[in-house]
Amino acid sequence: MVIIFESNNNISIVTPTPFEQSGLTIEEVAVKAVPNDIKYWIVDEVLLPTQRPQSLWVINELEDGSIEITIDAVKEHQYEVDLVTVKKDQLYDDALSFINSKQWPSKLALGRLSEKDKSSYNAVLDYMDALDQLDLTTAPDIEWPVSPL
Structure with a gap:
């Protein structure tokens, strides 16, 4: 069991185990741990949506x-x-x-980039363009471009 409360739009969880070792009941722990005038609940941990950050939780x-x-x-x-x-x-x-680790921009400017490296350079630039064109509002269902790296 845990103690859960909401204060200033933040949900907090108090795990009473260390306190219980000193002989306090979970209710006594709640009184000591939760700020005055804040409503709290004692709930089973398995009911908490721990797969998501607490900032996304809503207490109903x-x-x-x-x-x-x-x-x-x-x-x-x-x-x-x-x-x-x-x-x-x-x-x-x-x-x-x-x-940059391959020094392709400098080599290209100096005319020292091989045809093979030009092809690789273009593949990486195409990949970067594809990243720029992603519609991130469809998250989490993103079709990521295949990296040429």
Whole structure:
């Protein structure tokens, strides 16, 4: 069992195990751990949607005083978009680092880039263009381009 409460639009969880070892009941732990005037619930941990960050959780109090914790769909979608944006940026940076490690821009400017390297350079540039054209609003269902790296 855990103690859950919401304060300032943040959901907090208190795991009472360390306190219980000192002989306190879970209710006594809740009184000590939860700020005054904040409503709390004692719930079974298995009911928590721990596969998603707490910032996405919504506490819905039911008529019987128990709670149901759901995921805010709008926040979840933004969370997914943020995740794929980070991934896209990392893939783009990896491709750019690869290009620079091969010194292709300098070699091309000096006329020292082989035909094979020109082809590879163009493949990486095409990949970077494909990354730029991704519609990240469809997250998490992104069809990632295949990396030539």
